[in-house]
Amino acid sequence: MKAVAVDIDGTITDTARKLCPEALKAIRMLESRGIPVILATGNILCYARAASVLIGTSGGIVAENGGVIYADEEVRVLGNIQKALDAYGHLRRLYPVRKVQFSELRVSEVALTREVPEEAIKEALRDFDVEVYDTGFAIHLTDPAVSKGSGLEMVAASMGLDASRIMAIGDSENDIEFLEAAGLKVAVANADPELREVADYVTAAPYGDGVAEAIHKFILKG
Numbered sequence: 001m002k003a004v005a006v007d008i009d010g011t012i013t014d015t016a017r018k019l020c021p022e023a024l025k026a027i028r029m030l031e032s033r034g035i036p037v038i039l040a041t042g043n044i045l046c047y048a049r050a051a052s053v054l055i056g057t058s059g060g061i062v063a064e065n066g067g068v069i070y071a072d073e074e075v076r077v078l079g080n081i082q083k084a085l086d087a088y089g090h091l092r093r094l095y096p097v098r099k100v101q102f103s104e105l106r107v108s109e110v111a112l113t114r115e116v117p118e119e120a121i122k123e124a125l126r127d128f129d130v131e132v133y134d135t136g137f138a139i140h141l142t143d144p145a146v147s148k149g150s151g152l153e154m155v156a157a158s159m160g161l162d163a164s165r166i167m168a169i170g171d172s173e174n175d176i177e178f179l180e181a182a183g184l185k186v187a188v189a190n191a192d193p194e195l196r197e198v199a200d201y202v203t204a205a206p207y208g209d210g211v212a213e214a215i216h217k218f219i220l221k222g
C-alpha cells in the first residue's frame with residue numbers, strides 16, 4: 001500500500017470528536033516513513049485542512065463527502081449544492097430541521113443536526129436527487145454525483161497513485177463508497193454494520209485505537 005486514507009469523525013476521533021493519541025502517533029509514523037495520509041470527511045474543508053496541518057498529514061483532502069477536494073494546493077468544488085438546497089427547502093415544510101454549525105461555510109452540500117430521524121428524511125426526499133447519509137454526527141444531503149469514493153480517486157490521481165494502492169479506514173455509511181474505491185478496506189470496530197459488510201478487515205479496537213491497529217498490522221507490520 002502506497003498511502004493511507006482515513007475518515008475523521010468516529011474513526012480517528014471518539015464520539016466526542018476528540019482525536020485519539022494512538023491514531024495520531026501511527027499517522028505520524030506513516031508520514032515519517034514517506035507514506036502519505038489522506039483525510040476524507042463529511043466536514044467542511046477549512047476544518048479538515050486545520051486537522052491536516054495539526055495532525056501532520058501530507059496527502060490530499062476530501063471534504064463535504066467528496067463535494068470538495070483539496071489537492072496540489074488547489075480547492076475544487078465538485079458537488080452541486082442546489083440539489084441539497086432544493087431538498088432542504090422541501091424538508092423544512094415537513095419537519096423542524098436545523099442545519100449544523102458553520103453551515104454557511106458549506107459549498108456543496110447541506111448538513112443537518114440529527115433531531116429528525118434519517119428514515120423520515122429519506123422517505124421525504126425519495127423523489128429528490130440527493131444522497132442522504134447519517135454519519136452519527138450529522139445527516140448530510142449530498143449531490144449523488146460525488147462521494148468520498150470519487151473524491152479519493154481524484155486525490156489519489158493528483159498524488160500520482162491508483163486508489164487500489166491505498167488503505168482506507170472509516171466508521172460510517174458515508175464511508176461505503178470510500179472503502180469501495182480503496183485497495184484495502186478497513187472498518188473500525190465501532191463501524192456501522194453496512195460498512196463492516198464492505199470491509200476486508202474490521203479492527204478489534206474501536207475508533208482511533210482501531211486505526212493504529214490497522215496501520216501497524218497492514219503497513220508498519222509491527
Ligand SMILES: O=C(O)COP(=O)(O)O
Nearest residue numbers: 008009041042043135138
Ligand atoms: O461531518 C460528519 O457528519 C462526519 O464526519 P466524518 O465524515 O469525518 O465522519
Ligand SMILES: [Mg+2]
Nearest residue numbers: 007009010172
Ligand atoms: Mg466518520
